[in-house]
Every structure is written in C-alpha cells, then in structure tokens.
Amino acid sequence: MANIATQRIKREFKEVVKSEEVARCAIRIDLVNDSWSELRGEIAGPPDTPYEGGVFALEIVVPETYPFNPPKVRFLTKIWHPNISSVTGAICLDILKDQWAAAMTLRTVLLSLQALLAAAEPDDPQDAVVARQYKEYHNIFKTTAQHWTAVYAGGPNRIAEYENRVTRLIDMGVDELTARAVLSANNWDLERATETIFS
Amino acid sequence: MSAEDQDSECEIEDEDYDNYYLSNEEELELADYKKDPESFQYECLKVEEVEKLLNELVELLSLEINVTPSLAKLLLHTLGWSINEIVCMFRADAHGTLVTAKVKPANNNVPKPLMSHQPPSLNNNNPMCPVCYAHQPVEFFKALACGHQFCKECWSSHFEVQVIEGVSTSIGCMGQDCIVLAPEDFVLALINKPNIREKYQRFAFRDYVKSHPQLRFCPGPNCDIIVRSKEPMAKSVVCHQCKSRFCFKCGTDYHAPTDCETIKRWLTKCADDSETANYISAHTKDCPKCHICIEKNGGCNHMQCYNCKHDFCWMCLGDWKSHGSEYYECSRYKENPNIAYESVHAQAREALKKYLHYYERWENHSKSLRLEEQTLTRIKDRIEVKVMESSGTWIDWQYLIDAANLLAKCRYTLKYTYPYAYYMESGPRKELFEYQQAQLEAEIENLSWKIERAETTDRGDLQNQMDIAEKRRSILLKDFLEV
Numbered sequence: 001m002a003n004i005a006t007q008r009i010k011r012e013f014k015e016v017v018k019s020e021e022v023a024r025c026a027i028r029i030d031l032v033n034d035s036w037s038e039l040r041g042e043i044a045g046p047p048d049t050p051y052e053g054g055v056f057a058l059e060i061v062v063p064e065t066y067p068f069n070p071p072k073v074r075f076l077t078k079i080w081h082p083n084i085s086s087v088t089g090a091i092c093l094d095i096l097k098d099q100w101a102a103a104m105t106l107r108t109v110l111l112s113l114q115a116l117l118a119a120a121e122p123d124d125p126q127d128a129v130v131a132r133q134y135k136e137y138h139n140i141f142k143t144t145a146q147h148w149t150a151v152y153a154g155g156p157n158r159i160a161e162y163e164n165r166v167t168r169l170i171d172m173g174v175d176e177l178t179a180r181a182v183l184s185a186n187n188w189d190l191e192r193a194t195e196t197i198f199s
Numbered sequence: 200m201s202a203e204d205q206d207s208e209c210e211i212e213d214e215d216y217d218n219y220y221l222s223n224e225e226e227l228e229l230a231d232y233k234k235d236p237e238s239f240q241y242e243c244l245k246v247e248e249v250e251k252l253l254n255e256l257v258e259l260l261s262l263e264i265n266v267t268p269s270l271a272k273l274l275l276h277t278l279g280w281s282i283n284e285i286v287c288m289f290r291a292d293a294h295g296t297l298v299t300a301k302v303k304p305a306n307n308n309v310p311k312p313l314m315s316h317q318p319p320s321l322n323n324n325n326p327m328c329p330v331c332y333a334h335q336p337v338e339f340f341k342a343l344a345c346g347h348q349f350c351k352e353c354w355s356s357h358f359e360v361q362v363i364e365g366v367s368t369s370i371g372c373m374g375q376d377c378i379v380l381a382p383e384d385f386v387l388a389l390i391n392k393p394n395i396r397e398k399y400q401r402f403a404f405r406d407y408v409k410s411h412p413q414l415r416f417c418p419g420p421n422c423d424i425i426v427r428s429k430e431p432m433a434k435s436v437v438c439h440q441c442k443s444r445f446c447f448k449c450g451t452d453y454h455a456p457t458d459c460e461t462i463k464r465w466l467t468k469c470a471d472d473s474e475t476a477n478y479i480s481a482h483t484k485d486c487p488k489c490h491i492c493i494e495k496n497g498g499c500n501h502m503q504c505y506n507c508k509h510d511f512c513w514m515c516l517g518d519w520k521s522h523g524s525e526y527y528e529c530s531r532y533k534e535n536p537n538i539a540y541e542s543v544h545a546q547a548r549e550a551l552k553k554y555l556h557y558y559e560r561w562e563n564h565s566k567s568l569r570l571e572e573q574t575l576t577r578i579k580d581r582i583e584v585k586v587m588e589s590s591g592t593w594i595d596w597q598y599l600i601d602a603a604n605l606l607a608k609c610r611y612t613l614k615y616t617y618p619y620a621y622y623m624e625s626g627p628r629k630e631l632f633e634y635q636q637a638q639l640e641a642e643i644e645n646l647s648w649k650i651e652r653a654e655t656t657d658r659g660d661l662q663n664q665m666d667i668a669e670k671r672r673s674i675l676l677k678d679f680l681e682v
Binding site: 004 | 329330331332333347349353356357359360361372373374375376377
C-alpha cells in the first residue's frame with residue numbers, strides 16, 4: 001500500500017476515534033488486519049427513521065490510490081433501503097463514485113452514509129424493488145425497513161405479523177433469508193410470495 | 200459518387216433553369232427547391248490541422264478578453280467554442296461567465312478551506328496538506344481560483360490517478376464539494392511523468408474535438424481524420440482517408456431520411472428483439488407457385504423461379520405483375536383499424552406483426568445490399584470476359600458499374616426508409632411517404648433486375664432506369680428529409 005494512503009488512514013483513524021460522533025456512539029471504525037487496507041465501519045441508524053436503534057456494519061476497502069480514489073464501501077448488515085442492495089449491500093452514493101474528492105475522509109463517508117439512511121433517493125436506486133415499494137407503498141416500506149433493522153441490526157421493532165408469515169414459509173421448506181426477502185419484495189403478500197418461490 | 204460530384208451536377212442544373220426562365224420568379228423558386236437535400240459542405244482535417252485551428256481560436260479569445268491562453272482554452276471548451284458568444288457573455292458579466300465555465304467557484308466568500316487543523320497562513324510556515332496530512336513549507340502549496348490549498352505532490356498524484364482513468368479536461372479541485380476545473384497549464388506544470396503528460400494531452404485533445412460543434416472524429420477503425428463542417432447537420436460525410444460513410448451529427452451509419460434519434464431507437468429495438476426476429480433471417484423461401492425451395496443469391500427482390508418461371512416478389516411472395524408501376528403496395532404495412540377494441544394479447548401480437556413487417560424489409564434490404572456487392576464483382580468479371588471476346592470496349596461497359604453504384608446508393612436510402620415509416624404516425628403524410636417509398640422500391644427492383652441481366656452494350660434502357668430510380672430517391676428525400 002502506497003505510503004500516502006497508509007499515512008492518511010492512520011491519521012483518519014485517530015481522527016474518528018477522537019471525534020465527537022464516537023462519543024455519541026454514532027460512528028465507529030475498527031481495524032481488520034495490520035495492513036490498514038481493510039477496515040470495519042459501524043454506523044448507528046439515525047433517530048426518527050425506520051433504522052433507529054439498529055447498528056449497521058460496513059466493509060471498507062482502501063485502494064492503493066487512496067485518497068485520490070474513493071474507498072470501496074458496502075453494508076455487511078442486511079438493510080432495506082432504496083439506495084442499498086438488499087442482497088449484496090452495495091451502495092449507490094455519489095461521493096463513493098464520481099463526486100469523491102481527495103479532501104474527504106472516512107469520517108465524512110460514514111456521516112454521509114448516515115445521512116443517506118435518513119434521506120433516501122428513490123429516483124436513483126440501487127435496489128429497484130425497494131425503491132418501488134418506497135414510492136408506491138411507503139407505509140409498507142417503513143415497517144419492512146423497521147423489521148429488517150430489528151432482525152439484522154438489533155433494532156427494537158420486530159413485527160410479529162411479518163414474523164408469522166416468515167415462519168409459514170419456513171414451514172414449507174424455504175430458508176429464512178429467502179423467505180424474508182421474497183415476502184418483503186412482495187409487500188408481505190404471502191400468496192404472491194409463495195407463487196414467486198414455487199413457480 | 201462523391202459529394203462534390205453531386206454538387207457540381209446540381210449547379211449545372213440550376214444554371215440551366217436560371218437561364219431558361221430568367222424572368223419567372225416562381226420557376227426560380229422551383230429551381231431552388233430542386234437543390235439536392237443531401238448536399239453538405241465539409242472538410243477532412245488531420246490532427247495537426249485541427250490543433251492549429253483550435254490554437255488559433257484560443258489565441259483569438261485570449262487576446263480579445265485578455266486572459267491566459269490556458270484559461271481561454273478552458274472557457275472555449277466548457278462554453279462551446281463560439282468566440283463571439285463567449286466575448287459577449289464575458290463583457291456582460293465576467294464573474295458569471297467564469298463561474299459558468301467552472302473556472303471560479305459560485306460562492307466568492309468560500310471560507311478559506313485550509314481545514315480545521317492548521318491553516319497555511321502567513322504566521323504558520325509549515326502548514327498541513329489536507330490530503331496527505333503532511334506538514335510542508337508554504338511554497339509547496341498551490342491552489343486553483345477557489346483557493347483550496349494542497350501540496351504539489353498531492354496535486355500531481357491526483358492528476359496522475361485521473362489521467363490513468365482517462366479523465367483530462369474534467370479534472371477538478373480536490374476540495375470537498377468544489378467543482379472548479381483545473382486549466383491545462385496548471386495540470387501540465389504539475390505532472391512529472393512524460394507518459395502521463397502525453398496521455399493528458401491526447402485525452403484533452405479528444406475532449407476538445409468532442410466539445411466543438413463543428414468537429415467530429417471519423418468513426419472508421421484506426422482513422423485519425425477529423426471532419427469539420429461550418430453548418431453541423433445530420434448529413435452524409437465520406438471520410439477522404441478511410442472512405443467511411445457516416446452521419447455528421449451522430450457519427451453512426453448515414454441514415455436519411457430517418458433522423459438521428461429515430462435510428463437510434465430503431466437499432467436499439469432491433470438489438471433487443473433480435474431473438475424474435477431470428478427465425479425470419481432464413482435465406483430460403485418456397486416458390487409460391489410450384490413450392491420448390493429457392494435460395495436468394497442476388498439483391499433483386501423480383502424473383503423468377505428457375506423451375507416454373509413464375510415471377511414473384513421475394514418480400515411478400517405475391518405475383519410480380521401486381522407490383523407494376525400502378526399498384527405496388529408490398530412496402531406498406533396495413534394496420535388493423537379496429538385494433539383499439541381488441542384484447543391486450545391481440546394488440547401485442549399486432550405490435551409484433553407491425554415491427555416484423557418493417558424489420559423484415561429493413562433486414563432484407565441489408566442483405567440485398569451485401570448480395571449486390573457480390574453482383575458488382577460478377578459484373579466486373581463479366582465485363583472482362585466481354586472485352587476479351589471483343590464485344591465492346593471496356594469503356595462501352597463502364598455504364599454497368601455506374602449503374603451498380605447507383606443501385607447501392609438507392610437501396611441504401613430505401614433501407615433507411617423503413618425505420619422512418621415504422622415510427623411515423625398514421626395519416627395522409629404517412630400515406631404519401633409510403634406511396635413514394637413503394638415507387639422507389641419498384642424502380643429499384645426494376646434496376647436491379649436489369650443490371651443482373653445486362654447482356655448487351657445497349658445502355659439507353661438502363662440509363663433511363665437509373666434516372667428514374669435516382670429521381671424517386673431524391674424526391675422522397677426532398678419531401679421527407681428534415682435537417
């Protein structure tokens with residue numbers, strides 16, 4: 001890893017550790033190995049959003065050319081959000097692509113991601129299914145995002161009715177992950193979800 | 200036939216009319232109307248010539264508004280290369296122009312962005328670069344008009360990374376949310392590696408040509424010619440070097456009478472629906488009378504069964520007699536008038552049927568064009584044999600090659616009438632278009648038939664057919680080619 005990249009990451013690491021957001025438990029960065037090229041990030045779900053109460057883990061890969069190229073970031077914790085793939089965790093955010101500037105830091109990236117959770121951009125989606133639900137059935141979207149936060153990120157509002165339907169599908173021999181994903185994608189319509197899985 | 204040839208022919212025609220009807224204004228207008236709608240003025244330039252041309256513009260603007268050549272270049276590139284417009288804009292609002300061109304930041308009182316830590320101010324001789332976090336002497340720092348200070352080494356690494364990714368003229372400041380662009384001299388002064396510098400200049404030149412409305416790269420493989428036209432339009436250009444023929448506006452194959460947007464839609468549609476259309480790409484059909492299997496090996500769609508001598512149309516398999524000059528309707532698609540009341544399935548089927556109607560004809564004429572290229576080779580062989588047999592000299596047979604070239608030109612236009620018709624709305628204008636298209640198609644098939652069977656040096660008949668076909672083509676273009 002290039003000298004400047006390592007030097008930057010070390011400084012940034014300290015910056016995040018000392019920052020006031022860490023004090024509020026809003027963001028956090030951990031080392032994965034000694035090379036400084038791979039990091040683990042964490043952001044708290046912003047208040048007054050369906051993600052409130054959840055903690056989301058991020059994979060951060062620092063390229064050789066950092067900070068002249070952006071870090072590669074994806075969600076490790078499963079999340080239901082129009083700009084984040086519900087399958088891979090890939091993120092659609094301009095500053096992680098062409099709007100990156102060398103003067104930005106890991107801290108600004110994490111804070112931007114937190115802001116993205118608070119303000120989705122359904123017209124520039126990463127996950128088309130989620131984006132459609134966001135626009136057409138916004139209430140279902142909100143409860144689904146809450147439910148996912150509870151199941152995968154330790155949030156408080158696990159929705160019993162949704163859980164029942166997942167169990168029904170599991171009883172039919174479907175694995176839990178698929179069951180939840182397909183139900184979510186079908187607005188929790190058990191019949192249509194069954195049809196999708198078995199046709 | 201090159202563009203110049205057509206022009207000179209055209210002029211002669213105009214002059215004839217001018218002299219003949221000298222006093223009649225109406226007729227003069229008519230003569231004007233007869234001007235070739237495809238005529239187009241352009242020149243093919245080499246890279247050095249274009250560099251010179253661009254540099255002249257840069258120099259002109261830099262003298263006119265008193266800015267550095269590098270800044271003038273950036274202004275020209277971002278604002279579209281029109282000196283007069285830029286000078287007017289600049290005189291009216293210099294600051295606004297520089298903001299629009301991304302030379303200056305929109306907000307003038309950007310807080311001196313030297314990061315929260317230790318700003319490189321006068322009382323601090325070792326400020327920290329906000330990119331590499333290293334403390335360096337003040338003279339190691341540089342900034343664009345926005346004032347975001349970074350150390351020289353970071354600037355050069357930034358440029359290097361961008362150039363390697365193919366970015367050149369759009370390289371900007373490294374500051375967060377800053378959109379100010381780096382002018383050429385700023386970049387070149389900070390790039391150390393010669394190969395990166397060379398790449399930057401090459402990419403930047405490419406961007407300049409692309410942003411200049413009067414210039415277009417020749418799309419031919421490995422061709423470095425740049426075509427220039429003072430009146431950029433969707434018209435046919437033939438590269439003098441590699442002979443590629445393309446549309447000046449969009450750079451794809453020339454597509455009159457269809458416009459750039461429509462042909463793009465059509466080609467995308469064809470690519471998407473290729474599987475559906477695959478089954479029709481078979482090369483053989485059965486004779487509608489004796490049902491013997493026939494492979495089409497020539498471009499002409501007027502087929503004569505080698506078995507039963509039945510004359511029929513390859514496209515619609517109808518009797519060729521009904522394809523006479525009076526009643527040729529094979530090119531026309533007959534829409535079902537009651538389709539709005541049919542079920543969704545029926546409508547989908549109808550939509551597919553309509554698309555296939557046009558696609559079949561489009562594809563068929565593409566194939567005919569390829570087959571007629573082979574015909575041209577055969578004609579050349581045939582001429583050789585004839586000349587050897589002393590039946591006519593090479594010059595006597597020359598007209599046949601002209602005829603084959605004209606046929607290719609006419610069929611090319613005919614091919615591009617199908618996407619045009621597909622996207623046309625029903626109505627009298629479409630009826631007129633399809634009538635003219637049918638007329639053109641009929642004459643083209645007659646011409647093709649005659650060329651494939653030309654056995655004598657009697658050229659009168661063929662010449663006549665050539666004139667008719669070309670007239671039909673130019674009439675259709677005059678009426679429907681919108682530029």
